Each structure stands twice: as C-alpha cells, then as structure tokens.
Amino acid sequence: MPPAPASPLITFLFRSTVLFVVWWALTLGELSGLGFGAVVSVLVAWLSVRLFPPSGFPLRPGGLLLFFGYFLSRSVVAGVDVARRLLSPALPVQPGEITLTLNVPEGSPRWLLANTLSLMPGTLSVLLEGDQLTLHCLDTRDPVERDVRATERRVAGVFGLAVDDCQEATR
Amino acid sequence: MTDSLIFVSQAVLLILGCLFFAVGTLGLFRFSDTLTRIHALTKVDNLGLGFIVLALLPLAPSLAGGLKTLLIWAAALAASATSAHLIARAVHVRPEPPNAGEVEHD
Numbered sequence: 001m002p003p004a005p006a007s008p009l010i011t012f013l014f015r016s017t018v019l020f021v022v023w024w025a026l027t028l029g030e031l032s033g034l035g036f037g038a039v040v041s042v043l044v045a046w047l048s049v050r051l052f053p054p055s056g057f058p059l060r061p062g063g064l065l066l067f068f069g070y071f072l073s074r075s076v077v078a079g080v081d082v083a084r085r086l087l088s089p090a091l092p093v094q095p096g097e098i099t100l101t102l103n104v105p106e107g108s109p110r111w112l113l114a115n116t117l118s119l120m121p122g123t124l125s126v127l128l129e130g131d132q133l134t135l136h137c138l139d140t141r142d143p144v145e146r147d148v149r150a151t152e153r154r155v156a157g158v159f160g161l162a163v164d165d166c167q168e169a170t171r
Numbered sequence: 172m173t174d175s176l177i178f179v180s181q182a183v184l185l186i187l188g189c190l191f192f193a194v195g196t197l198g199l200f201r202f203s204d205t206l207t208r209i210h211a212l213t214k215v216d217n218l219g220l221g222f223i224v225l226a227l228l229p230l231a232p233s234l235a236g237g238l239k240t241l242l243i244w245a246a247a248l249a250a251s252a253t254s255a256h257l258i259a260r261a262v263h264v265r266p267e268p269p270n271a272g273e274v275e276h277d
Contacts, residue, residue, distance in 0.1 A: 025238035072221075079218025082211050083194045086201055095207050115252040118259075119217055124210055126259040136206045136259060 011054040016045035057108050063157035070154045071116065078121035082138070096140035100148060102131045103163040104156050113155045120151055177229050184226035191219030205262050213255045220247055 023037035085092055104110050114125040114133060122142050127134040137144045156163045198211020224244045231237035 021238075022242065025235045025242055027235075028239065029233055029235035075214075075217055075221065078214040079191055082198065082214045083191060086194055086198050086211060086215075091201060093202070093207060095204070114256065115249070118213060118252040118255045119248065121214070122210070124206060124213070124259055125256045126206070126263045134263070136210075138207065138210045 008049055008054060012045050012049045015048055016041050019044055055107050057105075057159040057161070059158060060160040063154075063160060067154045067158045070151075071119075074120050074151075078119065081121045085138070092139070094139050094141055096137050097126065097134055098137055098140070098144055099132055099134045100145065102133050102152065104152055104159075104161065106131075109155055109159050109161065112158065113152055116151055116155060117148060120147065123148065181226045181229060184222045188219045188222030188226065191215050191222065195219060206259055209255045209258060213251050217248055217251060220244055 019041035020038060023041055024034070027033045027037065102110055102113065104113055110128065110131075110133075114128050117123045117133075117135060118125045122138040122144060124136040124138075125133060126136050135144065135148070152163060192215070195211050195215035198215065199208055202208045202211055221244060224240050227240055228237055231240055
C-alpha cells in the first residue's frame with residue numbers, strides 16, 4: 001500500500017523555505033532583495049504545490065545524508081575509473097547494455113535512481129519504461145548489477161522505503 | 172601557516188579539477204561511439220567541477236557565497252545527468268548509422 005501523501009501545508013512550507021534559502025544564496029544575502037525574494041518564494045511554492053502535489057514519498061533527513069555521502073564517494077570512484085580507462089593505452093572498455101527490473105516504486109524514487117545511475121561508475125541510464133531500466137555499461141565485465149542494487153538501496157533510504165533486491169537481471 | 176596550507180590545497184584541487192576536465196575531453200576523441208563518450212563527459216566532468224568547487228569554497232566571501240558555489244555544482248550535476256539520459260535515449264531509439272560521416276542516399 002502506498003504511504004499517505006504529506007499534507008499540502010507542510011509541503012508548501014518546506015518548499016517555501018528551500019526556495020527562500022536558494023534565493024538568499026543566489027543574491028549573496030543582499031538585504032534589499034530579501035523582501036522580494038520572500039514574496040516570490042511563497043508564490044512559487046504555492047504554484048508548485050498546485051502543479052506538483054506532494055508525492056507519497058517524504059524525504060528522510062538521515063537517508064538523505066547517507067545518500068549524499070554515498071553519492072560523493074561513488075562520484076570520485078566514477079571519475080577516477082573513467083580517467084584510468086581513458087589514460088590506459090589499451091583503452092580497456094567493453095560497452096554493452098543491460099536491462100534491470102527496478103525495485104523502487106514509480107515516481108520520485110525511480111526518477112532519482114535513474115538520474116543518479118547516470119553519474120555512478122560505469123552506468124548510464126538509457127531507457128526507463130515502467131519498472132524496466134535499460135543501462136548502458138562502460139564495461140560489462142564489471143559487477144554492474146551489484147552496484148546498481150547498492151545505489152538502489154541508498155535511494156530507497158532517502159524515502160524511507162525498504163526494497164527486496166532478489167530480482168534477477170535479464171540481459 | 173594555515174593560510175599557506177589552504178592556498179596549497181586550493182592550488183592542488185584546482186589543477187586536479189582542470190586535469191579531470193582535460194581527460195574528459197580526451198574521452199571525446201578516444202571513445203568511438205556516442206554512448207561511451209557520454210560516460211567520459213558526465214563522470215569525469217562531475218568530478219572535475221567538484222574539485223574546482225571544493226577549491227573555491229575557502230575563497231567564498233560569505234556563507235551565502237559558499238552555498239551559491241555549491242548550488243552551481245548541484246545544477247551542473249542535474250543538467251549533466253538529464254542531458255546524458257536524453258542523448259542516450261535518442262541514440263537508443265534511433266541508432267547511429269555505422270558510417271556516420273557518409274551521406275545517406277534514399
């Protein structure tokens with residue numbers, strides 16, 4: 001059963017606050033612009049709640065923090081991995097595609113996972129159809145699916161979801 | 172003492188960032204097909220920009236300035252992931268002809 005969506009009022013307050021902090025950063029804390037920024041933040045937050053009502057997947061601060069840590073460390077691995085392959089004279093790559101069945105639900109979790117995978121080592125999201133995600137792999141000899149499942153668990157943690165990752169890959 | 176330490180680490184991070192950007196561009200030449208090239212550009216540039224942002228953070232004039240620098244990195248990441256996916260999907264739906272340079276005749 002999908003969890004109940006967050007209350008629109010809380011979503012509205014949360015989005016207003018985030019937008020206002022972004023405004024504050026973009027204007028470098030300029031005092032004369034804060035009043036205008038506050039009005040715009042509230043209006044945009046109101047419009048965003050009308051256009052994109054709160055989903056059933058509220059963010060978990062702890063899971064988000066773990067996700068950021070994981071994302072940063074894997075970004076370094078991803079960059080170094082591609083750089084190492086590129087600088088090696090033999091160019092050790094074996095590109096290929098793999099299609100996986102995702103265990104995270106439709107909506108923001110699946111969207112976040114597909115986008116994150118494009119920045120993770122050796123994977124690139126090509127096609128997302130329902131729960132079938134086609135990935136382009138830089139090297140099919142790598143344990144791609146293991147990495148994808150690890151990322152999937154982190155993404156699920158952001159939304160406080162539990163996933164059973166016993167799905168098999170279909171190549 | 173601390174100042175010079177920060178300065179040296181900033182210099183190292185900046186050079187590292189630029190090197191990663193250079194390697195990412197090298198990927199455009201060494202890899203032969205679109206999808207593999209996207210791998211090089213997204214991953215290596217993400218890391219390169221990350222290093223440059225990290226190097227610039229101690230120079231930020233204020234907390235808001237630092238946050239703005241981080242937002243630039245986040246925006247670049249989101250744009251990079253989204254455009255990479257869109258190009259990859261376009262290539263998947265309509266694969267490249269084997270001789271991309273050749274003019275097609277109907």
